[in-house]
Amino acid sequence: MTTIRLPTTSSTPSGSVLGPAPHRTESAGAYRATGGYGAAATGPEELLAHLTDSGLRGRGGAGFPAAVKLRSVRDGGGAPVVVANGEEGEPGSAKDRWLLRARPHLVLDGLVRSAEITGAVRGFVYLSDPAAAASVRRALTEHPPPLPVEVVETAHTYVAGEETAAVRRIDGGPALPTAKPPRPFERGVGGAPTLVSNVETLARIALTAARPDLRRDIAHGTLVTLSGRAAGPVLTEAAYGTSLRDLAERHGSPDATGALMGGLFGGLVDARALDLPLEPAALAAAGTALGCGAIRFLVPGDCPVTTAADAAAHLSAESARQCGVCVSGTGAVGNALHALAAGTAAPDTPDHLQRWATGLRGRGACGLLDAAAGIAGSLLRSFPALVRSHLAAPCPDCAGHAPADGRRRLTVAVPEVAVPPGRIPAPPRPAAGRATGAPRASSPTAIPLPTLKGTP
Numbered sequence: 001m002t003t004i005r006l007p008t009t010s011s012t013p014s015g016s017v018l019g020p021a022p023h024r025t026e027s028a029g030a031y032r033a034t035g036g037y038g039a040a041a042t043g044p045e046e047l048l049a050h051l052t053d054s055g056l057r058g059r060g061g062a063g064f065p066a067a068v069k070l071r072s073v074r075d076g077g078g079a080p081v082v083v084a085n086g087e088e089g090e091p092g093s094a095k096d097r098w099l100l101r102a103r104p105h106l107v108l109d110g111l112v113r114s115a116e117i118t119g120a121v122r123g124f125v126y127l128s129d130p131a132a133a134a135s136v137r138r139a140l141t142e143h144p145p146p147l148p149v150e151v152v153e154t155a156h157t158y159v160a161g162e163e164t165a166a167v168r169r170i171d172g173g174p175a176l177p178t179a180k181p182p183r184p185f186e187r188g189v190g191g192a193p194t195l196v197s198n199v200e201t202l203a204r205i206a207l208t209a210a211r212p213d214l215r216r217d218i219a220h221g222t223l224v225t226l227s228g229r230a231a232g233p234v235l236t237e238a239a240y241g242t243s244l245r246d247l248a249e250r251h252g253s254p255d256a257t258g259a260l261m262g263g264l265f266g267g268l269v270d271a272r273a274l275d276l277p278l279e280p281a282a283l284a285a286a287g288t289a290l291g292c293g294a295i296r297f298l299v300p301g302d303c304p305v306t307t308a309a310d311a312a313a314h315l316s317a318e319s320a321r322q323c324g325v326c327v328s329g330t331g332a333v334g335n336a337l338h339a340l341a342a343g344t345a346a347p348d349t350p351d352h353l354q355r356w357a358t359g360l361r362g363r364g365a366c367g368l369l370d371a372a373a374g375i376a377g378s379l380l381r382s383f384p385a386l387v388r389s390h391l392a393a394p395c396p397d398c399a400g401h402a403p404a405d406g407r408r409r410l411t412v413a414v415p416e417v418a419v420p421p422g423r424i425p426a427p428p429r430p431a432a433g434r435a436t437g438a439p440r441a442s443s444p445t446a447i448p449l450p451t452l453k454g455t456p
């Protein structure tokens with residue numbers, strides 16, 4: 001397994017998520033020493049105003065404004081619920097699991113701050129990584145939060161982190177998306193207005209509470225997981241405005257020829273796009289997206305057609321098979337791209353791919369089908385000559401990559417984080433007589449978890 005590289009950050013600014021010691025789990029005391037858990041520093045209304053002013057956007061993929069989401073849950077009435085979503089499904093991303101393993105207090109502080117803003121009466125941390133779960137349980141014992149917070153585990157899949165899947169799982173069902181509306185902010189866990197927030201978003205909310213003077217820097221920085229064939233994966237933090245080319249050099253891919261953006265969500269871009277700044281609006285204008293911040297760089301010898309085929313194969317295998325159009329659509333895109341890579345595609349394959357790229361969008365209950373359409377469309381848009389050449393003759397670069405390895409090629413390992421010595425506290429027992437939809441918090445009957453594979 002490849003160990004992900006982390007920067008040594010003794011000079012990390014206080015508005016950074018990476019923190020001073022990214023290789024070991026931060027204790028409550030160390031977190032307090034950085035200004036965390038400073039209860040009276042910034043009140044909920046003031047913090048909401050700072051978040052509005054900073055323009056902080058969610059870091060789970062969709063990039064929705066954090067303050068708007070918080071306000072919607074607060075104004076939804078009833079007894080709101082807050083959920084820290086640490087279940088990252090994109091195969092190229094490791095930042096959320098690292099964050100929960102290394103800086104659980106930063107996430108929990110952000111969850112408590114969000115509860116204060118929304119008036120939430122209970123919270124959950126939703127994840128699949130066993131090491132992250134142990135880290136969060138330890139942190140909850142070290143510094144008990146002012147509202148009940150429970151850990152809910154799930155199996156690691158591409159769609160388990162989708163917000164409605166998280167709600168469904170916490171309510172005792174399978175971790176599968178449901179049709180929208182209603183969205184969780186309208187009706188979520190137990191029917192209550194629910195904030196489902198990515199753990200990096202929560203970390204940035206906590207940082208903003210501690211250092212409101214740095215709110216714009218905090219909102220305009222992001223964790224990125226960089227990977228590719230040229231070098232091992234790297235988890236780092238980058239300011240908006242950093243060019244993709246700078247990040248390629250930071251990864252060890254200075255001769256990058258393109259990239260797979262946002263995990264699988266942002267599609268493929270060519271070498272010209274490497275001059276784009278890491279900034280949501282600029283990336284959107286270029287037809288791509290930062291998503292969860294996972295970027296896989298292509299280097300000479302990597303064929304974008306193979307990468308697209310790998311991505312489509314991953315999505316097809318991860319389809320939750322709830323929507324008929326998703327089962328047939330992801331399968332068709334996957335088969336077509338596989339045929340292109342294998343040199344066996346029919347002459348009209350690009351036409352089919354183009355039709356699916358536009359026709360499949362928005363037709364599934366979650367974003368997986370959109371991602372498959374995006375992979376097909378971005379390949380045609382960014383590498384049209386290459387697609388045509390695959391119809392004329394077999395591609396030597398594609399021939400060098402066994403399709404069976406495709407999903408593994410896109411998967412990165414989570415960074416190793418040293419756990420402090422001491423016994424991990426036993427999980428709390430669920431309260432007796434809980435209403436239907438009770439969370440499976442800390443349950444000894446948690447679903448068995450798959451092992452993550454590292455990049456070759």
Ligand code: SF4
Pocket residue numbers: 159176177318319320321322323324326327363364365366367368369
């Ligand atoms: S679009 Fe696909 S992955 Fe998403 S809910 Fe429907 S079947 Fe499942």
